[in-house]
Amino acid sequence: MKKRKSVIPGFGISLGITITILSIVVLIPLCSLVVFSAKLSFSEFVYTVTRPRVLSGYFVSISTAFIASLINVVMGLILAFVLVRYDFKGKRFIDGIIELPFALPTAVAGISLTHLTTTNGWVGSIFYKLFGVKIAYTRIGITIALIFIGIPFVVRSVQPVLEKIDIQYEEAAFILGANSRTTFFKVIFPEILPAIISGFTLAFARSIGEYGSVVFIAGNTPYETEIAPLLIMSELQEYDYSAATSIALIMLAIAVVILSVNAIVQSIVSRRVNGLA
Template sequence: MSGTALFRLRRQALPGRGLALGVTLVWLGGFILIPLAALALRPWEKGLGGIWAVLTEPRVLAGFRLSFGASALAALIAAPLGLLLAWVITRYEFPGRRALDALIDLPFALPTAVAGLAMTAIFANNGWLGEPLAAWFGWTVAFRPAGVVVALVFVALPFIARTVEPVLRDLPRETEEAAATLGATRVQTIARVVLPALAPALLTGFGLGFARAVGEYGSVIFIAGNMPMVSEILPLLIVVKLEQFDYAGAAAIGLAMLLLAFVILLGLNLLQLLLRRGQP
């Protein structure tokens, strides 16, 4: 068979390749590249000085601190919780395990506004959890930055649990048994055998949870209280700019969020690459 015939057979191995490639490029351009290009170009209507003036407003700077700081803290809190959930689901058999497994995905299916209303009712000063926390410890969660962190933990948790779970299922138990036969305690086995193997997946889940939390709006807007300079998140400030018909200012905040999130995720990916190279 000639080389031309072999080439044609290879091209025909995936029928509809041209159509699939065309649909992919149209989707990529129409839903990702064009909106990103518009987001990158619109702020320059104000000029460099105008963009700098928008991003250095005290209210906007407070929003950056809250959104990115609360997202990082929420992802840090959700990381051990997600690891614990994944461990329990994959390593133990108990009544209600499947129900617990399904509940992990609840933030994916539940409308974010419903989640925000529910958490506000629970953590308000007269709520089921908010009242004892306020009475016993003097803690106020709802309508404070703490409420933002609680909502973002709820959003980030499933990303971490679902990222770690398949890696934990594929982790051979023979390594844990070998560590035990060599005299390692359970804590030593987890710290030196299990966690190093799970570190790249855990870091990936952290990055996914952080990225999701930074742009979260619906579940945060109710419990945050939206007090200027205290509990205003960046997505809310973008909505405020849009309501004021300051489209260039809203785009400037969105572009700054995109670039900062990209730099952070790039650093996490580089760290993940280093962790993978360090594994045997």
């Protein structure tokens, strides 16, 4: 049997290059967190990462990121559906600016959102005068900033899957008597569910570690709007590298857990969808 030639080097060389690049770019920097954290004893490490102020920072970061990601799932699904199923003027422009949060410096986004949502800003003044609600320097403001930086993950995860769904399946469902709601949940939704989960998880993981766009709009009030990444920066400014890396190590562990759960859930959902197909 003739061996098929590959356009890339052999498996051994390819694997070696992959591991080397992965080690330089990802593994070695992450291992440095463990090395610096190891300078603390176990009791000191536990005390550092479980102080009330630090626990509050974890809660603020995780809760606002979770809420923002849920909102992004709904908004991102609607945006992806409109961009795939409808043709209108300015469609390419809207499709392009969805990726703006990827290119825009996070500090610029944070400053812009803060100016818009303060009690004197265009948006913030309306909500404050009509409803008495403050947006900037509250958890609402943090959530808005995280929605801004997270929505491209959902749109770009769902959009390619929607493009591949044959519209004839929907037409067949309509012919068989299904209404729009039934068609969406029975025909479309099962197909895009893995992509929705992926987009949610990526947005969630990204939002938990977000610093630049949040630090300006948060107000950084301890136990109220102080996020975990800000605590890390505060420890670094005080040259307490062991404490900073310890908190960062917990954030890394949270991110790993989120991504691992995402992989497991996606695998289960994909098997079920393929089994029903």
